Structure formats: structure tokens, C-alpha cells
Amino acid sequence: MQHDRRSPACRCPHGRFDSTAFARASALLERRAFLGGLGAALGAVVWPHAARAADGVTLLRSARLFDGTAMRAPGVLVLRGDRIVSFNAGDAGSDAKVFDLGDATLMPGLIDTHTHVANSAVVSAYLIRDRSADSVAEAAIGSIRNAQAMLANGFTTIRDVGGGDGIDLAMRNAIARGVVTGPRMLAAGPSLSITGGHGDANDLPAFVHVDREIESGVSFGPYGFRQKVREHVKRHVDLIKITATGGVLSYGDAFDVPQFNLDEIQAVVDEATKFGLHVAAHCHGDKGIRVAVDGGVRSIEHGTGVGDATLRAMRERGTALVPTIWALDSILQPGNPNKIQPSGLEKAHQAAQLRNTGMQRALAAGAKIVYGTDAGVFPHAENAKDFSLLQSMGMRPLDLMRSATALAADLIGTTDRGRLAPGLLADVVAFAGDPSTNAGLLEKRPSLVVLGGKKVG
DSSP, X not given: OOOOTTSOOOOSTTSOOOHHHHHHHHHHXXXXXXXXXXXXXXXXXXXXXXXXXXXXXXXXXXXXXXXXXXXXXXXXXXXXXXXXXXXXXXXXXXXXXXXXXXXXXXXXXXXXXXXXXXXXXXXXOSSOGGGSOSSHHHHHHHHHHHHHHHHHTTEEEEXXXXXXTTHHHHHHHHHHTTSSOOOEEEEOOSOBEETTSBTBOTTOOTTOOOOOSSOOOEEOHHHHHHHHHHHHHHTTOSOXXXXXXXXXXXXXXOTTSBOSOHHHHHHHHHHHHHTTXXXXXXXXXXXXXXXXXXXXXXXXXXXXXXXXXXXHHHHHHTOEEEOOHHHHHHHTOTTOTTOOOHHHHHHHHHHHHHHHHHHHHHHHTTOOBOOOOOBTSSOGGGTTTHHHHHHHTTOOHHHHHHHTTHHHHHHHTOSSSSSOOTTSBOOEEEEESOTXXXXXXXXXXXXXXXXXXXXXX
């Protein structure tokens, strides 16, 4: 049928455009939008109860508060959604959810900068079957428990500095998406290692072949390691970890012998920096530590036996020391409860002779010490044990609190946590008593754990 041009203009999508109808519709929609916005604004004023309830406001009260730098008294913190609002209780409103914690200390969520979230941090599982999983899937499932054990200790952020088979990356992503509950994670992927070094599987017989889901970190030469950094960038890592020296728990290498050459470390640091990533270096023995510092790494992990000249170089460059005290002591426990192999026990005894004197030099030199534990060498639920150990070595409690909060956040390159301040993430923990007089209180279960504004413990 032929269209009647005298009929009203069709306003359906296939009809012709009518400018008059369009103008009238636009005016009508603008008035409706204005009235709708006015109604919403009036509603917020007339019904403040509903508006505040939707915001999810929480008021925390305690005897004192540590903001990441200094102590305050009393402790008052207002949270809205996943952010900190203020230190003023008057900003909470009458409908806020209130937690009155009594004689406790509010703190930023703790940060452990050296963990291995998978079941075991032993380089190769071939010789130690009872400490490892039978499959990648089993290890990944076990990692959920491990991450949650550290969260229960008050660690709302962890840095995984060497994970195999992509478990660390998968856990980071699953936590970020809310698939599982756990601490916020930064992941390094497989540690970079020289052939036959700490990070390579030296205990495998020639007839054993291991299929990997993700590229290993083993390579050689500056260009080989640049390629490894690029492979890791492809996997979306948050940092690069290198094993600059031998290790205590690896098989067939000397723990304090430098393994990376200076030009290799410089290549890793240069390539990582290009992609906005920092480099953490596993190091035992002063000679290997100095090579890593000169190569430009951001942190020295373990730092066993660090010397005075190296400490001066670290201070000039701003290089942090992550000491991991309980990791070594846990290996040397009477009865060997963690079932460490004889070669590892022997090297641990050798490392213990260097460790304490190096830490005394570091404390005397005013080194930038950041909290990190090597959880995974020992059960993850024990990752708060370093507080008392470092305190017994002479580290002041307030400095220990900073090392696991503000200084740790600075090291890992995050600006939204590690401190309590308006606008930052509402990652908050509370510990009974006053840890600024006794850091050992941080080893007890926190009385409150808040992650992103939500109570999780």
C-alpha cells in the first residue's frame, strides 16, 4: 500500500525524521531529567537515613590508632564503602555501624612483602613429596587456605615473590575479582634464575621431565634475561624477582655465591623499569648482595651477612632490606618439623652464622628495613613471627610497625594503602594492647580485620 503523505509523521525508527516532533521530545526529556535530578536531591535531604544506610558507614573506636607513621589517642576512624573518610566520629552519622574495640590499637592492614602463596617454596618438589601437591590444581586449591591464613593474621596485602605454574597470578586475579576472599596480592611469576642456580631444579634425575604451564625463569646473558622479563610482562606480573645468589633450600648450589653477573642484573632492571616494574633480589652473602645493589634492584630479600660498605651503598640508592628472619630459624627448629632435607639444614646452619651479625650492622647503619617473611618455607599461618624476632635483635616496635605498613607500601609501589588517611583504602586491623611498646602483640590474632570496608575477621 502506498504511504499517505498527509498522515502524521511516523515516529518509529524506520519513519522519516520530523524536526518539530524531535524538538518537542527533547524539551520534554530535559524537563524530566531536571525534575528527576531535583527529586533525587530532595530525597537525599528529606530521607537522610536511607542515604546514609546506602553509603555503608562504619565507625571504629579504640584506645589508640597508628596511622602508618605515628600514634594517635584515642583511636577513631570513619569508613564509607571501601574508603577511609576521616578521624572524626561526627562524620559517621547516627546510622553508622559501630565497633568499639576498647584497649586496642587501630592500624593500617599489614603488608608482608615476601611470601610464596603456593603450598611450598621449595625449588623442586622431586625429593620432598610430603611437602608438595600432586598437581597444579591441588596446589592452587591449597593456596586459598594459605592466603586466608595470612589474612587472618591481619595481612591485607601480600607480595608473592616467586610462584610456579601461574598459581600466584591466578590467586591474585581470583582475589581481585572477588571469586575468593584473601589479601590483596602482587605477584612476580617464576623467579629469574641462572642455569643450575637457585630457581632451577637441580635435583631432577636426567630421566625426569617436568612440563610447565608457564615459562620458567631460567636463562643466561643480558639479552636472555631481557626476554624473560618480557615473557613475565606478557603474563601481567606486578614485579620481577631474581635469585642473585645461591639459596639455602635449593639443591647443589652454595647459598652465598653470586649467580647473576652485573650486566645481567642491569639488563633485568633496565627492562623491568621500562615497563614500570620493580626488581626484588634474593641474596645471601655480602658479595652477591653488593652486585645486586650495584645493578639497581629495589629490594634485597634475606640479605644474609650484608656488610658495612654494601649498607652504605644501599642507603645512597634507597635500596630496602627485607630480612625474613623466621624463615631461617624455622628451618633450624629442633626435630626438623618442616622436614627440610639434610643439604638444606647444613646450609641453614652456615647462613645462621652470618645472619645475626649482618642484621646488627643493618640496624646500626639505619637501613631501610621492610617487613617480609618468606611464608611458604614455613606454614603461612606463622607469618607474624618476625615481629618478636626483629624486636629481640634491637629493632624498635614503632619502626617495626612502620616496616609492615607505610614503608612496605612504599616498597611495593602502592599509594592507596599502608597508611590511615582520608581517601585511602579501608584496609584496617586492630590489635589488643599497644604494639608501639611491644611489637610481639602483632603476633596474636587481631581483634578486627577490615578489608575494603568489609569485616572479614
